[in-house]
Amino acid sequence: MPTVVDTRAAAPGSSTFGASRHSSVALVAAIVIALGLVTARMVSSAVVPAGVLPNRLQDGLTLGMSVLIESLPFVVLGIVISIAVRIWLPDGVFVRVLPRSPWLRRIVISFVGMLLPVCECGNVPLARGLMVRGLTVAESMTFLFAAPILNPITVITTAQAFGWSGGILVARIAGGFFIANLLGWLFSRHPDPESLLTAGFAAECRLPAHEEHGTRWNRSVQLFSTEAANLLPALFVGSVAAAAVQTLVPRSVLVVLGTDPIWSVVAMIGLSFIISVCSTVDAFFILPFATTFLPGSITAFLVFGAMIDIRMIALLRTTFSTRTIIQLFAVILLATAALSWLVNLVA
Amino acid sequence: MLLVAVVSIATIWFAIGGRLDYYVHPRYLVFTVIMASIALALCVARAAMIIRRPVAHTNHDADHDDEDDDPPPATRRQAALSGLAVLVAVGMIVFPPATLSSATALQRDLTGGTTPAGGSSLSSAQSASSAAFAKFTVLDWSSLLRQTSNVSFYAGKPVAVEGFITPSPTDAANTFYLTRFVITCCAVDAQPVGVPVYLPNWRNSYKSDEWLNLTGGFEANHSTSSADPIALVPSGVKKISAPSDPYLY
Numbered sequence: 001m002p003t004v005v006d007t008r009a010a011a012p013g014s015s016t017f018g019a020s021r022h023s024s025v026a027l028v029a030a031i032v033i034a035l036g037l038v039t040a041r042m043v044s045s046a047v048v049p050a051g052v053l054p055n056r057l058q059d060g061l062t063l064g065m066s067v068l069i070e071s072l073p074f075v076v077l078g079i080v081i082s083i084a085v086r087i088w089l090p091d092g093v094f095v096r097v098l099p100r101s102p103w104l105r106r107i108v109i110s111f112v113g114m115l116l117p118v119c120e121c122g123n124v125p126l127a128r129g130l131m132v133r134g135l136t137v138a139e140s141m142t143f144l145f146a147a148p149i150l151n152p153i154t155v156i157t158t159a160q161a162f163g164w165s166g167g168i169l170v171a172r173i174a175g176g177f178f179i180a181n182l183l184g185w186l187f188s189r190h191p192d193p194e195s196l197l198t199a200g201f202a203a204e205c206r207l208p209a210h211e212e213h214g215t216r217w218n219r220s221v222q223l224f225s226t227e228a229a230n231l232l233p234a235l236f237v238g239s240v241a242a243a244a245v246q247t248l249v250p251r252s253v254l255v256v257l258g259t260d261p262i263w264s265v266v267a268m269i270g271l272s273f274i275i276s277v278c279s280t281v282d283a284f285f286i287l288p289f290a291t292t293f294l295p296g297s298i299t300a301f302l303v304f305g306a307m308i309d310i311r312m313i314a315l316l317r318t319t320f321s322t323r324t325i326i327q328l329f330a331v332i333l334l335a336t337a338a339l340s341w342l343v344n345l346v347a
Numbered sequence: 348m349l350l351v352a353v354v355s356i357a358t359i360w361f362a363i364g365g366r367l368d369y370y371v372h373p374r375y376l377v378f379t380v381i382m383a384s385i386a387l388a389l390c391v392a393r394a395a396m397i398i399r400r401p402v403a404h405t406n407h408d409a410d411h412d413d414e415d416d417d418p419p420p421a422t423r424r425q426a427a428l429s430g431l432a433v434l435v436a437v438g439m440i441v442f443p444p445a446t447l448s449s450a451t452a453l454q455r456d457l458t459g460g461t462t463p464a465g466g467s468s469l470s471s472a473q474s475a476s477s478a479a480f481a482k483f484t485v486l487d488w489s490s491l492l493r494q495t496s497n498v499s500f501y502a503g504k505p506v507a508v509e510g511f512i513t514p515s516p517t518d519a520a521n522t523f524y525l526t527r528f529v530i531t532c533c534a535v536d537a538q539p540v541g542v543p544v545y546l547p548n549w550r551n552s553y554k555s556d557e558w559l560n561l562t563g564g565f566e567a568n569h570s571t572s573s574a575d576p577i578a579l580v581p582s583g584v585k586k587i588s589a590p591s592d593p594y595l596y
Contacts, residue, residue, distance in 0.1 A: 055450035055556070061438050062445050066370035066534030068435075069361070072354050073375070073382030080385065218396060225393040228386075232350040236432035246535060247451070277536045281372075285531040288538070 056247055064243035067276060067311060071121045071235055074278075075315075078122030079227045082129030083220045094134055106142040106184040109135070110177055113147025119278045120148035120306060121235070124315045125227050131319075132205050137193040142184030145332070148279035148306040149176030158302065161283035162290070171299040171343050176306065179335045186331065196324040198317075200230075230318045238314030242276040245310065249274065264297035265340040269333065272305025279306035296344030304336045352390045353436040358383040366444040368592050371533040446593045449513035449556050452526050452539035480504045485527050486595050488565075488579075489540045496576045501565035506579055509587065511558045512549075513541060518573035521547045525561060525579070530594045537594065545569050545578040553586070560585040 098105045118126065127144040131137060148154065149172060162168045187196065194202045214222075268289075277285050286301050308316075308329060316325050361367040362380045371379060485508050491500075510525035524541035528534075544561065545568060553559065563581035570578065 055448040058445050059447050059451045061435075062369070062447055063451075063535045064435060065357075065439055068354055068439075069358050069367070069379065070371045070375065070533035070535075072351075072358065072386070073379045076351075076382045076386045221389055221392045221396060224389045228351045228390075232354075233429050233432045236350065236435050240431065240435055242535060250455075275536055278532050281532045285536050285538075 060243050060247040063246055064239045067239035067242050068236065070278070071119070071239065071311065074119035074122035075125065075231055075235060076122075078118050078125040079224055079231070081116060081118070081122075082125040082227065083223050085126070085129040086132055086223065087216050087220050089133065102138075102188055103181070103185065106139055106181050106188075109139050109143045109184075110146035110150055110180055112143055113149075113151040116147070117151040117153045117280070118147070119280060120312055121315055123147045124312075124319065125231060128201065128227070128319055131197075131201075132207075136188065137196050138184045138186075138188035138190075141187055141328075142180045144180075145183055145307045146176060146180035149173060149303070150180075151280075153280040154283075154306070157281055158283040161287045162298075165295075167343060167346070168295055168299055168302065171295075171339065172302045172306075175299065175303040175336065175339045178339075179303065179307070179332060182335060183328065183331055196320060198319060198321055201319050231315060234314040234318050235311070238276075238311030241314065242274065242310045245274050261294055261296065261344045262341065264294050265300045265337055265344070268293060268297040268301040268340075269304045269336060272301040273309050275305065276309040276311045277305060282306065294344050296340040296342070299343050300336050300340035303339065304332065307332050307336075350432055350436060351386050353439065355383040355387040355390070357439045359387070361444055364444075365591055368594065369444045369446050369534065372530050372596065373592075375533075446589065447528055447534060447537055449511065449526065451537070452513045452524070452528070452541070453516065455537070455539050477505060481507045484508060484595060485510045485525055485542050486529060486540045488542045492542065492575075492577060498565075498567050498577060501577060504564065505562070506564055507560070507562045508542065508579075509558065509560050509590070510541065511589070511593075512553060512555050513539070514555050515543065515573055518570045520550070521545060522568075522570050522573045522575075522578065523549055523555075525559065528594050530596060534594075540595070543568065543573065543575040543578040545573075545580050546584070558587045558589050560587050 098108055113123070116126065123144050126147075127140040130143060131140045135143075155169075155173065158169050158172055164170075187193070190196060194205075197205070268286075272282075275282075275285070282302060282305055286298055289301075290298055313325060313329075316328070320328070358367065358379060361370065362376065362383075367376060367379065483506070488506065488508065508525055510527045513524045513526040515522040515524060522543055522545055525544050526539050526541035528537040528539050530537050545566075560583075561579065561581040562583040563579055565577050566580050568575055568578040569580070
């Protein structure tokens with residue numbers, strides 16, 4: 001896709017004036033809308049009484065908002081770090097720092113998350129940045145799915161919650177590492193890695209590295225707005241979906257299955273998919289279930305939920321094709337289930 | 348980009364009003380506000396960029412937030428997603444911040460077997476003083492209730508708890524649960540905890556979801572149809588307004 005030449009450097013009196021008028025009008029309109037929203041907020045806090053929505057609907061809105069408000073800072077942080085990687089990182093750093101052989105590279109990349117403790121949703125913009133900067137799709141996947149588990153905060157909170165009991169801590173870390181590298185290896189064998197991505201993002205990766213328009217600060221700000229435009233609608237949809245499912249599905253359905261060695265794993269995978277808790281604190285969330293559920297199913301929750309859930313699927317869809325996501329989901333599901341059944345057998 | 352601005356504004360607004368803890372665990376407060384501020388600053392910077400410099404490209408410039416250059420089917424999907432996002436954004440702005448209600452409490456297995464971590468253990472409770480008991484929350488009491496239903500353990504111990512009313516599914520006329528939510532990360536993982544309260548015909552004076560401050564003691568449950576063996580029999584009932592920090596951690 002050829003890009004139109006940027007004429008930002010052209011003189012203001014040229015034919016670009018018409019286009020600039022258009023953008024300024026759009027901008028003014030946007031500001032008016034924003035101010036209108038702020039005013040609406042102020043007015044509604046005075047006028048709209050607290051109980052105007054029916055309980056279930058209000059709860060659904062509250063839940064959706066909570067996921068959104070909780071995730072946004074991490075996504076923003078991920079975008080900021082990704083901008084640092086894409087624009088500020090000197091060329092050739094990856095070539096120098098990473099080992100040559102593919103599977104060694106993936107192993108090293110698995111541990112990059114130790115340096116950048118972002119929630120799983122924040123890793124998506126970061127993985128995008130890595131891919132644009134030259135990492136293969138498979139390597140970015142390894143990073144994306146290893147980072148939520150192989151990160152200091154997650155390890156500490158899991159250790160705090162479970163200690164060494166039931167082998168849960170070890171199983172989580174080993175499982176996360178193994179599954180992420182498994183995914184990386186599987187997808188590295190794909191003959192056409194670009195087809196794994198969405199058309200839009202693949203094109204972005206294909207752009208030559210030296211499209212320099214303006215200073216690095218300007219490009220950073222522009223990139224922020226681009227990435228935000230890509231990721232935010234997905235984040236909204238993911239949050240709404242997570243909230244809707246929570247509001248509609250009663251939780252007792254899952255709790256009943258706690259002691260069955262096979263079905264408890266299935267139930268926990270289902271719960272972790274629906275719940276979308278941050279991987280850094282999900283250990284505390286699941287801790288009370290540890291009395292009724294077997295250790296393997298707890299492991300399933302901690303491994304599966306850290307890698308994929310409703311909100312993540314929405315975010316991944318900005319970058320990977322639907323077919324890729326289905327494949328990812330299937331592999332993670334099977335690998336987690338196998339690992340957890342093993343833990344149930346052994347522990 | 349407008350979406351980022353909306354969520355950032357809403358976040359900062361809630362934080363200023365002290366209502367951010369309706370949605371997320373307090374440990375995230377500082378980080379959330381800092382990130383929201385950075386996001387907002389970047390949005391403003393981008394807006395300033397647009398004003399200052401004439402932007403010529405219309406084709407592949409990605410600062411068109413919700414328009415897309417993909418072939419038509421993708422544009423329609425994008426439009427639908429963006430429409431949904433805008434709807435939620437409007438909802439965020441228009442409706443006042445709220446806590447979770449009894450509907451969620453009932454749906455999330457209030458009466459089931461799991462109690463969140465953080466309640467009192469039986470051994471530590473046995474040696475606690477009277478003053479300590481008076482400070483116990485519904486989380487502490489519901490933990491204890493799961494560990495022992497020996498009535499003599501509870502005799503004479505003063506109970507002073509706050510929470511909102513969730514009707515009992517088994518004896519709605521005379522029993523309710525005084526409930527609060529425990530949050531790990533954000534409201535989406537909120538787990539309800541509650542203690543059963545025996546107050547005959549409570550519906551004459553109170554409504555579901557109202558916040559109460561109760562004092563009294565635990566006794567064997569007088570209700571004939573309720574499933575709980577022990578219930579709080581209140582000696583003092585006071586209506587309170589919802590606390591500014593409604594969740595337990």
